[in-house]
Amino acid sequence: MLKRFLSYYRPHRLIFTLDMLASFAVSMIGIFYPILTRSMVGEFTSGGRDYKIIIGGGIGLLLLYVIRMLLNYFIQYEGHVMGVKMQAQMRREMFDHLQSLPYSYYDNHDTGKIMSRMTNDLFEVSELAHHGPENVIITSITVVASFIYLATVNWLLTLVIFLCVPFLFLIALMLRTKMRDAFKRSREAAAEINGALESSITGIRVTKAFTNSKVEREKFEVGNVEFVESRKDAYRSMGQFHSSTSFITNAFNVVVLIAGGIFLFMGKIEIADYSAFIVSVNLFLTPMTTLIGFMEQYQNGVTGFSRFLEILEETPESDSEGAADMKTVEGHIRFEGVTCDYGTEVEVLRGIDLDIEKGKTFALVGPSGGGKTTICHLIPRFYPISGGKILIDGKDIREVTLESLRRSIGIVQQDVYLFNSSIRENILYGRPDATEEEVVEAAKRANIHDYIMQMPNGYDT
Numbered sequence: 462m463l464k465r466f467l468s469y470y471r472p473h474r475l476i477f478t479l480d481m482l483a484s485f486a487v488s489m490i491g492i493f494y495p496i497l498t499r500s501m502v503g504e505f506t507s508g509g510r511d512y513k514i515i516i517g518g519g520i521g522l523l524l525l526y527v528i529r530m531l532l533n534y535f536i537q538y539e540g541h542v543m544g545v546k547m548q549a550q551m552r553r554e555m556f557d558h559l560q561s562l563p564y565s566y567y568d569n570h571d572t573g574k575i576m577s578r579m580t581n582d583l584f585e586v587s588e589l590a591h592h593g594p595e596n597v598i599i600t601s602i603t604v605v606a607s608f609i610y611l612a613t614v615n616w617l618l619t620l621v622i623f624l625c626v627p628f629l630f631l632i633a634l635m636l637r638t639k640m641r642d643a644f645k646r647s648r649e650a651a652a653e654i655n656g657a658l659e660s661s662i663t664g665i666r667v668t669k670a671f672t673n674s675k676v677e678r679e680k681f682e683v684g685n686v687e688f689v690e691s692r693k694d695a696y697r698s699m700g701q702f703h704s705s706t707s708f709i710t711n712a713f714n715v716v717v718l719i720a721g722g723i724f725l726f727m728g729k730i731e732i733a734d735y736s737a738f739i740v741s742v743n744l745f746l747t748p749m750t751t752l753i754g755f756m757e758q759y760q761n762g763v764t765g766f767s768r769f770l771e772i773l774e775e776t777p778e779s780d781s782e783g784a785a786d787m788k789t790v791e792g793h794i795r796f797e798g799v800t801c802d803y804g805t806e807v808e809v810l811r812g813i814d815l816d817i818e819k820g821k822t823f824a825l826v827g828p829s830g831g832g833k834t835t836i837c838h839l840i841p842r843f844y845p846i847s848g849g850k851i852l853i854d855g856k857d858i859r860e861v862t863l864e865s866l867r868r869s870i871g872i873v874q875q876d877v878y879l880f881n882s883s884i885r886e887n888i889l890y891g892r893p894d895a896t897e898e899e900v901v902e903a904a905k906r907a908n909i910h911d912y913i914m915q916m917p918n919g920y921d922t
């Protein structure tokens with residue numbers, strides 16, 4: 462999975478490398494603040510009054526911060542753009558794959574869920590893709606660099622301080638996990654509510670016909686109350702997390718202040734070194750909180766990516782080996798002992814024989830659930846048959862390509878779906894290269910031409 466994930470970085474190697482270098486520089490620049498503080502205080506306590514340190518140091522530091530600002534801009538902008546491009550690539554692959562999946566896939570999967578994978582999940586993946594490496598680099602370098610720097614200043618005090626780090630880190634991580642779980646529950650409740658809402662609104666005509674508004678309202682209210690409860694939980698743990706982390710940050714400042722103070726009183730540290738410690742605290746506390754946030758991002762990204770792969774691993778529809786293009790079609794359809802079970806135990810059709818001559822109009826009549834639609838769906842191979850064969854002009858439909866087979870068949874579905882585009886484009890859907898005259902002719906035959914012409918934009922409505 463990791464290899465697969467890394468492959469999406471390949472087209473962006475240059476930007477990625479620059480991004481990482483910029484992240485490295487951004488974290489290194491942080492270290493100059495305690496360095497300058499230490500030299501200034503050192504100059505003063507050793508009796509020197511060389512203003513050059515203050516002025517030169519101040520200007521130098523400001524310049525470094527200007528560079529840092531530019532680098533941060535680069536990381537933010539280019540990093541996000543890189544992430545969104547990677548996301549676009551994944552979405553492209555997913556869309557293509559979705560186009561190639563068979564009917565049965567859509568029988569068993571919710572449109573809403575597929576869409577959320579395409580948008581939310583892939584968003585999480587792209588966030589991880591660019592923030593991940595950046596955060597890891599910035600955090601680890603800042604922590605390691607500040608550790609090394611402080612150790613050269615006073616190794617004993619550094620050791621005391623850094624021994625507290627894992628302890629505080631664990632507390633923050635625990636609270637964060639709790640908060641994440643609570644938010645996950647509330648997101649699930651929200652998804653539940655949205656699903657129910659979608660079904661209520663889609664079915665509103667049925668609701669009206671059965672005058673069931675009251676029932677629907679009650680169903681809605683149950684979900685709505687549940688949502689408030691789960692949200693309350695989430696905010697409780699959010700409150701705990703934020704108040705505790707800011708307490709931890711404060712406590713850490715106290716640790717450095719007091720431990721350093723004791724060292725100072727015992728004569729184990731110079732004032733200049735002590736001041737360097739004090740201003741360094743936030744240098745490594747900020748990356749710690751970033752790291753805690755990153756863990757969550759990591760989890761979301763990995764989940765999103767594995768769900769993405771799950772879809773890509775679904776078997777697409779495919780032509781059998783040596784399938785040929787169907788050329789001119791006469792339209793003689795034959796079923797020979799056709800059996801269909803929709804991939805389940807139950808045979809919906811068993812041993813069906815049919816012979817429909819070309820040019821004949823043929824009607825299937827039967828009870829609901831009798832298998833009429835199934836028979837129609839087998840001809841364009843929307844579903845596979847489990848026995849027998851179907852022939853068109855004497856040729857087994859499994860021996861021709863899906864594309865040419867389906868192109869040769871016109872279908873009016875039970876529920877007609879209109880795409881979100883103009884009337885003309887919807888009519889053209891059956892044959893995109895048809896001429897304007899043919900579109901009008903089709904509309905006239907369907908008895909809708911006059912109606913279309915009444916509309917202000919005609920065929921462009």
Ligand SMILES: Nc1ncnc2c1ncn2[C@@H]1O[C@H](COP(=O)(O)OP(=O)(O)OP(=O)(O)O)[C@@H](O)[C@H]1O
Nearest residue numbers: 565568803809827828829830831832833834835836
């Ligand atoms: N995608 C599917 N997966 C599994 N079973 C299915 C699927 N579609 C239909 N069936 C089952 O196959 C049987 C035949 O269904 P079909 O839709 O072909 O009937 P029909 O004759 O078209 O009914 P109606 O007159 O209601 O349209 C039913 O028992 C139905 O439950």
Ligand SMILES: [Mg+2]
Nearest residue numbers: 833834835875
């Ligand atoms: Mg039917």
